[in-house]
Amino acid sequence: MKRFKNIIEINLFKITGRLFWSPDKEKKSIIFIYLLFGIMLSSTSLTAKDVIVGKSGEVQSIQEAIRMAETGDRIFIPGGLYQERNIIIDKTVTIWGEDRPVIDGENQSSVFIIKANGVIIRGLVIKNAGVSYIEDNAGLLIEDARDCVIENNDFINNFFAIYLSKSSYCTISNNRIQGNATRESSSGNGIHLWYCKNITVEKNYISGHRDGIYFEFVQNGLIRDNQSEQNLRYGLHFMFSDSCKYTSNTFKKNGVGVAVMYTNRVEMTHNTFENNWGSASFGLLLKEIRDSLIRGNIFYKNSTALYSEASNRNRIEKNVFTQNGWALRLMANSMDNQIVHNIFEGNSFDVATNSRQNFNQFNENYWSNYQGYDLDGDGLGDVPYHPVKLFSFLVQKNPPGIVLLKSFFIQMLDMAENILPVITPETLVDKNPRMVRHYD
Amino acid sequence: MIEIRNLSKKFDKIPVLKDLNLKLEAGKVSAILGPNASGKTTLLKSILGLVKPDSGQIYINNQSLNGNWDYRRMIGYMPQFAKFPENLSPREVIHFVEKLRGNPAETDQELYDNFQILNELNKPFRTLSGGTKQKVSAILAFLFYPEILILDEPTAGLDPVSSQYLKKKIEKEKLNGKTIILTSHIMSEVEEIADDIIFLVEGNIYFEGAINRILDDFSEKRLESAIAKMMQDTRP
Amino acid sequence: MNTSAQIGKYEFFNIIRNRWIIFYTILLLIFTDLLFRFGGDNPKVFISLMNVVLILIPLLSIMFGIISFYNSREFIELLLAQPIDRKRLYLGIYAGIVIPLSLSFVIGVSIPFIIHADWNFDKFWSFLVLLITGICLTFIFVAISYLVAVKNEEKVKGFGIALLLWFFFTLIFDGILLLILFMLDEYPLEKFSIILTLFNPIDLARVLLLLRLDIAALMGYTGAVFHKFFGSFMGFTVSGSTLLLWISIPIFWGLKSFTQKDF
Numbered sequence: 001m002k003r004f005k006n007i008i009e010i011n012l013f014k015i016t017g018r019l020f021w022s023p024d025k026e027k028k029s030i031i032f033i034y035l036l037f038g039i040m041l042s043s044t045s046l047t048a049k050d051v052i053v054g055k056s057g058e059v060q061s062i063q064e065a066i067r068m069a070e071t072g073d074r075i076f077i078p079g080g081l082y083q084e085r086n087i088i089i090d091k092t093v094t095i096w097g098e099d100r101p102v103i104d105g106e107n108q109s110s111v112f113i114i115k116a117n118g119v120i121i122r123g124l125v126i127k128n129a130g131v132s133y134i135e136d137n138a139g140l141l142i143e144d145a146r147d148c149v150i151e152n153n154d155f156i157n158n159f160f161a162i163y164l165s166k167s168s169y170c171t172i173s174n175n176r177i178q179g180n181a182t183r184e185s186s187s188g189n190g191i192h193l194w195y196c197k198n199i200t201v202e203k204n205y206i207s208g209h210r211d212g213i214y215f216e217f218v219q220n221g222l223i224r225d226n227q228s229e230q231n232l233r234y235g236l237h238f239m240f241s242d243s244c245k246y247t248s249n250t251f252k253k254n255g256v257g258v259a260v261m262y263t264n265r266v267e268m269t270h271n272t273f274e275n276n277w278g279s280a281s282f283g284l285l286l287k288e289i290r291d292s293l294i295r296g297n298i299f300y301k302n303s304t305a306l307y308s309e310a311s312n313r314n315r316i317e318k319n320v321f322t323q324n325g326w327a328l329r330l331m332a333n334s335m336d337n338q339i340v341h342n343i344f345e346g347n348s349f350d351v352a353t354n355s356r357q358n359f360n361q362f363n364e365n366y367w368s369n370y371q372g373y374d375l376d377g378d379g380l381g382d383v384p385y386h387p388v389k390l391f392s393f394l395v396q397k398n399p400p401g402i403v404l405l406k407s408f409f410i411q412m413l414d415m416a417e418n419i420l421p422v423i424t425p426e427t428l429v430d431k432n433p434r435m436v437r438h439y440d
Numbered sequence: 441m442i443e444i445r446n447l448s449k450k451f452d453k454i455p456v457l458k459d460l461n462l463k464l465e466a467g468k469v470s471a472i473l474g475p476n477a478s479g480k481t482t483l484l485k486s487i488l489g490l491v492k493p494d495s496g497q498i499y500i501n502n503q504s505l506n507g508n509w510d511y512r513r514m515i516g517y518m519p520q521f522a523k524f525p526e527n528l529s530p531r532e533v534i535h536f537v538e539k540l541r542g543n544p545a546e547t548d549q550e551l552y553d554n555f556q557i558l559n560e561l562n563k564p565f566r567t568l569s570g571g572t573k574q575k576v577s578a579i580l581a582f583l584f585y586p587e588i589l590i591l592d593e594p595t596a597g598l599d600p601v602s603s604q605y606l607k608k609k610i611e612k613e614k615l616n617g618k619t620i621i622l623t624s625h626i627m628s629e630v631e632e633i634a635d636d637i638i639f640l641v642e643g644n645i646y647f648e649g650a651i652n653r654i655l656d657d658f659s660e661k662r663l664e665s666a667i668a669k670m671m672q673d674t675r676p
Numbered sequence: 677m678n679t680s681a682q683i684g685k686y687e688f689f690n691i692i693r694n695r696w697i698i699f700y701t702i703l704l705l706i707f708t709d710l711l712f713r714f715g716g717d718n719p720k721v722f723i724s725l726m727n728v729v730l731i732l733i734p735l736l737s738i739m740f741g742i743i744s745f746y747n748s749r750e751f752i753e754l755l756l757a758q759p760i761d762r763k764r765l766y767l768g769i770y771a772g773i774v775i776p777l778s779l780s781f782v783i784g785v786s787i788p789f790i791i792h793a794d795w796n797f798d799k800f801w802s803f804l805v806l807l808i809t810g811i812c813l814t815f816i817f818v819a820i821s822y823l824v825a826v827k828n829e830e831k832v833k834g835f836g837i838a839l840l841l842w843f844f845f846t847l848i849f850d851g852i853l854l855l856i857l858f859m860l861d862e863y864p865l866e867k868f869s870i871i872l873t874l875f876n877p878i879d880l881a882r883v884l885l886l887l888r889l890d891i892a893a894l895m896g897y898t899g900a901v902f903h904k905f906f907g908s909f910m911g912f913t914v915s916g917s918t919l920l921l922w923i924s925i926p927i928f929w930g931l932k933s934f935t936q937k938d939f
Contacts, residue, residue, distance in 0.1 A: 398861050400869040409850035488757050490939040517757035525751050536686050
C-alpha cells in the first residue's frame with residue numbers, strides 16, 4: 001500500500017517539477033497556483049486509505065465499505081459472490097476487484113449507482129440488474145458524474161449494463177458485456193448514454209442486448225475498437241449526438257444493424273458492418289445526417305449495406321461494399337452527398353433510389369458490374385456507369401417483385417434500359433468508373 | 441385363331457372401322473385388301489394393340505385382348521416401313537428384342553441365313569438401305585417362331601431374291617399351322633401366297649372368302665382383274 | 677433385368693452416340709471453362725452458370741426431347757408390337773434420354789469446376805444445388821417435350837409448341853408476373869408472388885439457386901412473409917417438392933396419353 005502512495009507522490013513531483021522548470025516566465029503565477037493545488041492534492045492522497053471488504057472482516061458489505069470510506073479511498077473486493085444491490089457510490093472512490101468478485105443484483109433493481117465524480121471501477125463481475133418497465137435498472141447507473149473510469153469489468157445478464165446520464169469526461173473500456181435479451185420490450189441496452197459529453201467508449205465487447213451502444217444527446221463522444229454483435233435491435237443506436245466519432249468498430253449480426261440519426265458532423269471511419277441480414281436489416285442506416293464523413297468502412301453481406309434518408313452534404317469515400325443485397329440505397333431526399341473512391345463488388349444491386357432525380361455526385365468508384373472499356377489507358381472507364389438498374393427501381397416501387405431477381409426477363413429489361421434509359425435517373429452516373437479494384 | 445367381334449374405331453370422329461366381324465383361322469394366309477384408307481392398317485394395328493378400338497372385342501385363341509399385352513409374345517410383326525434407332529446396329533437391335541423376349545433358347549435363323557446380311561450387321565442403321573432395314577424387320581418378325589404373323593406389305597423394298605425367300609418362308613410357316621395375315625397391293629403376289637381374301641371398303645367388309653370364290657364370283661381368271669371389278673362396283 | 681431398364685439402356689446407347697449430345701457436352705465444357713478462365717473463381721461465375729442452367733438447359737432439353745421422340749417413333753411402333761407394357765416402354769425411352777442429357781450437363785459443368793474452383797464447404801453446397809436444379813430442369817423439360825410429342829402427331833406443330841412453351845416459361849411468364857404485381861400493387865402481394873413462382877419451374881429453380889447465392893438481397897426486403905419463406909427450411913422444402921411435382925406431372929400426363937394413344 002505504501003507503494004501506491006509513492007507512485008502518486010512521484011507523479012505529482014513530475015508534474016509540479018515540469019511546471020517549475022518551465023522556461024515560460026509569463027506562466028509563473030499559474031505555476032504557483034498549480035503548485036498549491038498539487039500540494040493540497042498530494043496531501044489528501046497521502047492520507048487516503050484502503051478499505052477491504054471481507055465476509056470475515058469488519059467490513060461485511062460493499063455498501064458498508066463505501067459508507068466507511070472517505071474521498072479518495074480505495075475499496076478492495078476480493079473474489080467471491082456478493083448479493084447486493086442499489087449500492088450507492090456518492091464519494092470519489094476507486095472500487096477494485098481482485099480475482100473477479102461477482103456482484104449479483106438478483107434480478108431486482110440496479111447493482112451500482114454512481115453519483116460522485118472521479119469514481120473508478122475495475123475488475124468486477126456485475127450481474128443480474130433486474131428487468132423493469134418503469135425504472136432504467138442497470139449494472140452500473142452513472143448519474144450526474146464526471147471523470148469516471150469503468151474498465152475491465154464483466155457485465156452479465158443485466159437489464160441495462162452501463163447507463164450514463166448527464167455525465168461527462170468518462171472512459172468506458174475493455175468491458176465484456178453479455179446480455180440475454182429475447183424480446184425488445186423487456187430488454188435494455190449494453191452501453192447507454194443520455195445527455196453526456198466527452199465520453200470515450202473503447203475496446204468493449206457487447207452482445208445480447210437490445211441496442212449494443214446507445215447514444216442520445218451526446219457531444220464529443222468517441223467510440224473506438226468496440227465489437228457489438230447479435231443484439232436484438234441496433235449494434236449502435238445514435239441520435240442527436242453532434243461531433244462524435246466512431247472508428248474501427250465491428251458491428252455484426254445485429255437485428256437491424258447500425259442507425260445514426262438526426263446528427264451533424266459525425267465521423268464514421270474504418271468500421272466493419274457485416275452479416276446484418278433479414279427483413280428491414282441494414283449495415284448502416286443514416287437518417288437526417290449532415291456534414292459527416294463515412295470513410296474506409298467495410299460493408300460485407302448485409303441486406304442493405306448503407307441506407308440514406310434525408311441526409312445531406314456527407315462524404316462517403318473509400319468504403320468497400322462486398323456481397324450485399326443493396327450496397328447503397330439513396331432516397332431522393334438525400335442531397336449533395338459525395339460518393340467517391342468506393343469499391344462495389346458482387347452486390348445484387350449497387351445503387352437503388354426512389355426517384356428519377358438525383359442530387360448526389362458519384363465519381364471514381366470501382367464497380368464490379370461495370371462492363372465498359374478504357375481505351376485511353378488512364379485507369380478510368382471511357383463509358384459512364386449507371387449503377388441504378390431498372391429492376392432495382394422496380395423493386396423499390398413494388399417490393400414483391402424481388403422474386404424475379406436474376407430472371408432472364410429482368411436481365412433483358414435491364415439491358416434495354418441501359419441502352420435507352422427512360423425510368424432510371426439519367427444523372428445518377430459515375431462518369432469515371434475505375435477499371436480495377438484499388439486497395440488504398 | 442383370331443376372332444374379331446363388332447370392332448369399331450373412329451379417328452377424329454371419322455369412322456375407320458365400322459362394326460367389323462371377322463374370323464381368321466390357323467394354317468391359312470389371309471390377305472386384307474381394299475382401296476386406300478379402307479381401314480387395312482387400322483385393322484392390323486388393332487390386332488397388335490397399337491390402336492385402341494372404341495368398341496368391340498378381339499379374341500386370340502378365345503382369349504379377349506382387353507388391355508393385355510403379353511399375348512404379343514405370340515405375334516411376329518413386320519411394319520410397312522421399318523425404321524430403327526439411327527445409331528444402333530442390326531445386331532444390337534436384334535439382341536435387344538431377344539432380351540425383351542426373355543432370351544429364348546432357340547430362334548428361327550432361317551431368314552438370317554438366307555438374306556445374307558452378315559456384312560451389314562454391325563453398321564449403324566443410318567448407313568443402311570431401305571431394303572436392308574426391311575430384311576432386319578422380316579428377320580425380327582419370324583425370329584421367335586410366332587403363332588401369328590402380321591405382315592404389312594412384306595415384300596415392298598426387297599430385292600427379287602430376298603422377296604422369293606420371304607414368300608417361301610411364309611408358305612412354310614403356313615404349313616406349320618401358323619395364322620398369317622398380310623396386306624399387299626401386288627395382286628400376283630397375293631394370288632401366289634394367300635388362301636383367303638378380306639376386302640375392306642370404308643371400314644366394312646365387302647367380301648370375305650377364298651381366292652377361288654372371288655375368281656368364280658367375278659368370272660375372272662386373275663385376281664387383279666377380279667379386285668379391279670370389285671373396286672369399280674364399290675365406287676359410289 | 678427390368679423391361680424399362682432394358683429399353684432405357686438401348687435408348688441411352690442410341691443417344692450417346694448422337695453427335696448432338698457430344699456437342700452439348702463440349703459446349704458446356706468450353707463455356708464453363710471460359711467462365712472460370714476469364715471471370716476467376718468468384719460469385720460472378722456462379723451467376724453466369726446459373727444463367728446456363730436457367731436458360732440453356734430448358735431449351736436444349738425440350739428440343740432434344742422432341743427431336744428424339746419424333747425420330748424414334750417407328751422404333752416405338754416396332755417395340756409396341758413386342759410383348760411389352762406401354763408404361764414401361766414410355767418410362768424406358770424417357771430414362772434413356774434424360775439420363776444421358778443429365779450426365780452430359782454434370783460432366784460439362786463439373787470438370788471445369790473441379791479444375792478451377794477453390795473448394796470449400798459452402799461452395800460445394802452451392803455447386804451441388806446447381807447440379808440438382810440443372811438435373812431437375814432437364815427432367816422437367818424432357819418430360820414436357822415428350823408430352824407435347826405424344827399429343828401432337830405433326831412434327832412441325834410439336835416443335836412450335838415446344839419452343840413456345842420454352843419461351844413462355846423463360847420470358848413471358850415473368851413478364852406477366854411483373855405486370856400483375858404492378859396492377860395489384862395496393863394489395864399485399866408477398867404470398868401471392870411466392871405462389872405465382874411455383875407455377876413456373878424455371879422461376880422455382882431460380883429461387884432455389886438464389887437461396888444459395890443471393891440470400892442477402894432476398895431477405896433485405898421488408899416483408900415478414902418473404903423473410904419467413906426464403907429464410908427458412910420451409911422455403912427449401914416447398915420449392916423442392918414443387919419441383920418434384922413439376923417433374924412427375926408431365927411424366928404421368930405423358931404416360932397416360934401414351935398408353936391411350938393410337939399408333
